Amino acid sequence: MPFLPTEPRRRATLVAAAVAVVCAGVVAVAVSTTLSTGAPSPTRSAVAASAPATRTPTPTPSAAPQDPNAVDAPATTTVAAATGSAVPVSPSPGAAATTSVANPQPSGAPLVLRVTDQQDGWVQVQLAQRPNGSTGWVPSSSVRLSTTPYAIVVTEATNTLDLYRAGEVVDSYPVATGTGGTPTPVGHFALTELLAPTNGGYGPYAYGTTAFSDVLNSFGGGPGQIGLHGTDDASSIGTDASHGCIRMRNDDITALAELLPLGTPLQVR
Numbered sequence: 001m002p003f004l005p006t007e008p009r010r011r012a013t014l015v016a017a018a019v020a021v022v023c024a025g026v027v028a029v030a031v032s033t034t035l036s037t038g039a040p041s042p043t044r045s046a047v048a049a050s051a052p053a054t055r056t057p058t059p060t061p062s063a064a065p066q067d068p069n070a071v072d073a074p075a076t077t078t079v080a081a082a083t084g085s086a087v088p089v090s091p092s093p094g095a096a097a098t099t100s101v102a103n104p105q106p107s108g109a110p111l112v113l114r115v116t117d118q119q120d121g122w123v124q125v126q127l128a129q130r131p132n133g134s135t136g137w138v139p140s141s142s143v144r145l146s147t148t149p150y151a152i153v154v155t156e157a158t159n160t161l162d163l164y165r166a167g168e169v170v171d172s173y174p175v176a177t178g179t180g181g182t183p184t185p186v187g188h189f190a191l192t193e194l195l196a197p198t199n200g201g202y203g204p205y206a207y208g209t210t211a212f213s214d215v216l217n218s219f220g221g222g223p224g225q226i227g228l229h230g231t232d233d234a235s236s237i238g239t240d241a242s243h244g245c246i247r248m249r250n251d252d253i254t255a256l257a258e259l260l261p262l263g264t265p266l267q268v269r
Helices: 046-050 250-257
Strands: 012-021 026-033 077-082 086-089 098-100 112-119 123-124 135-137 143-148 150-155 160-165 166-179 187-197 206-212 225-229 241-243 246-247 265-268
Touching: 077 123, 086 135, 112 135, 112 187, 123 187, 123 246, 166 265, 187 225, 206 250, 206 265, 225 250
Parallel strands: 150 265, 166 241, 225 246
Antiparallel strands: 012 026, 026 187, 077 112, 077 143, 086 098, 112 123, 123 135, 150 160, 160 166, 166 246, 187 206, 187 265, 206 225
16 A cells, blocks of 8 residues: 655665766766655666666657646655566556666666556556656556655746645745756656765755756766756856756755655656
8 A cells, every 4th residue: 555654854875876867967876765665775786787678668748737837736646666677668558568667777776656647457657758748557566656745846937946745835945947048848757866976066966857858868978867956056046057957055955855755746837
């Protein structure tokens, strides 16, 4: 049964896995966090190297609310944590798998996916791939479901990030978002991995997300994936300053890193 966490803080321990990830190709080590079930999340192991090769499935765009500017912060969100070395992904419930996603991820982070729909024996999950909003169906037997009461909403017009718990705003933070030439993509996304950057400039923590830049197909050795991270340039907070990533003050991203599980929904509007 899904488990609603009551403990607001989650332990974070570093695991050794240096990789180039997120929008700026930031070199980082994955951070292993305790999932909402209370069980320690898996760390990098040899099984990841032997996971099946992946192919891009035919994407299914996630449904969007009628008003794209309306705040969408659900009171609870179901997340799916992979239980094996890979999760098969199908274009529809009951269909043959067209790809698989390795667990742990290449960064060493555990594979945890945001659930967008459920049918008997199947769950629809949001995928970290282009185009933004892509989803796929995975067998419920390949994942462990839990829920989180948290959601975050970034408003580009005001460069603010609102933290929601159970559908109510509990905190608000100033952020920096993309410039006019490299905007932060709008839409509904999710947090996919938590990293501790080691090459400077990105603060103590960086979340990977399911969002990708609409204008940069690659950047700094990475695939143009949008990150939520700290910064060494505190003066940029509150402005349009990034290549699409969402920057926070280092104390603020640290607070979120100790709180938000992977799979937490992220809306940018």
